[in-house]
Amino acid sequence: MPDLKDRCIAITGAGRGIGAAIARALAADGARLTIADITGEDARQVADAIRAEGGTAIAVAVDVRDRAAVRRMIDETVKAHGRLDVLFNNAGIAQTKPFLDITEEDWHTVTDVNALGVLIGMQEAIKTFRAQGGGGKIVNTASIAGKQGYEPLAHYSASKFAVVALTQAAARAFGKDGITANAICPGVVATPMWKIIDQGFRDTGLTRTENEAFDMFAAGAVLGRPSAPEDLVGVARFLASSDSDFMTGQSLMVDGGMVFV
Ligand SMILES: NC(=O)c1ccc[n+]([C@@H]2O[C@H](COP(=O)([O-])OP(=O)(O)OC[C@H]3O[C@@H](n4cnc5c(N)ncnc54)[C@H](O)[C@@H]3O)[C@@H](O)[C@H]2O)c1
Known part of the structure; x- marks a missing residue:
């Protein structure tokens, strides 16, 4: 079991x-933990649940597109926990649109959160890692869609x-600074995001029934079932711990065997 005791970790979209x-x-x-989300109330509920279970967590409302807000999130993490060891850039949004219908506005809506965010x-965390010394870890949430282009996505x-x-x-x-950056590529995970994608398929006439x-x-x-959020915990634990110290630049498929790269 990787030793994560007292490691200071911020997670966006948590x-x-x-x-x-x-x-x-x-x-x-x-x-x-720092539980960061654009929906501050959801972040507070997760942080409250962690504290109720005996853990340590603060909640921060943040829009990952807003550099000043991201800076505040990291500063609040350092103030509450003493330092920042790991940042999970996990916040993301999905939008389902047929290829020819994607507008400039749609492009910016999606890429501003998922890529610019x-x-x-990464930039704000890396500035903090360098100022602190001792390296640091970035863990980004990519997707099977970071390896294959899908329609209507x-x-x-x-x-x-x-x-x-x-x-x-x-x-x-930033390898020379002892800073690693890796990504997790989930497959099809039963979360509110997939409800939005599923609705989008129905709206565009590609499917008819709910969950189709x-x-x-x-x-x-190939492992024969969709993912649950908990299926991503093992790889997250590994990437947040010293067990992954000699690994960087990798995007790990954790998708039940959908995309082989
Ligand atoms: N669900 C899947 O099948 C799947 C598959 C591959 C990758 N992913 C990726 O995993 C990550 C988490 O997805 P999920 O399925 O848990 O989605 P979700 O919609 O259930 O949760 C995403 C969270 O991000 C927050 N968020 C959205 N925009 C934000 C912003 N601008 N600033 C801060 N927070 C913001 C939302 O409020 C929400 O709490 C996303 O990056 C997503 O693209 C999901």
Whole structure:
């Protein structure tokens, strides 16, 4: 079991879904958590639940597109926990649109959160890691859509390819500082995000019934079932701990066997 005791970890998009599951598990391992989300109330509920279970957590409302807010999130983490050891850039949004219908506005809506938000998070965390000394870890949430382009998710896929690229570039840029950057690529995870994607498939006439798109995609996993948020906990624990110290620039597929790269 990796030793995460007192490791200071901030997770964006941790108010629900994959981020919340990772946060609760790492807090149970003894890490000190910052639960960050654009929906402050969701972040507060997750932090309250962690504290009720005997863990350490603060909640911060943050929009990852807003550099000043991201800076505040990191500063509040350092104030509450003493330092920042790991930042999970996990916040993300999905939008389902047929390729020819994607507008400039749609492009910016999706990529501003999923790609620019990750760049800002990485930059602000890396500044703090360098000022502190002793290295640090970036863990980004990419996707199977960071390795394959999907219809009707072209702009979402492009934003996740960007996450993989940012992960590789930062690994090359900051290895000399002892800073690692890796990414997790989930497959089809039962979270509120997939409800939005599933609705989008129905709205565009690609599927008819609820969960049809979810079931269709999940059927591609050789392990024979869709993912639950908890399926991402093991890799998150590994990437947050010293067990992954000699690994950087990697984007790990944790998708039940959907995409082999
Ligand atoms: N669910 C899946 O099947 C799946 C698959 C691959 C990758 N992912 C990625 O995993 C990550 C988490 O997804 P999820 O399924 O848990 O989604 P989710 O919608 O359940 O949770 C995402 C969280 O991010 C928050 N958020 C959205 N925009 C934000 C912003 N601008 N600033 C701060 N917080 C913001 C939301 O409020 C929400 O709490 C995302 O990056 C997503 O793209 C999900």
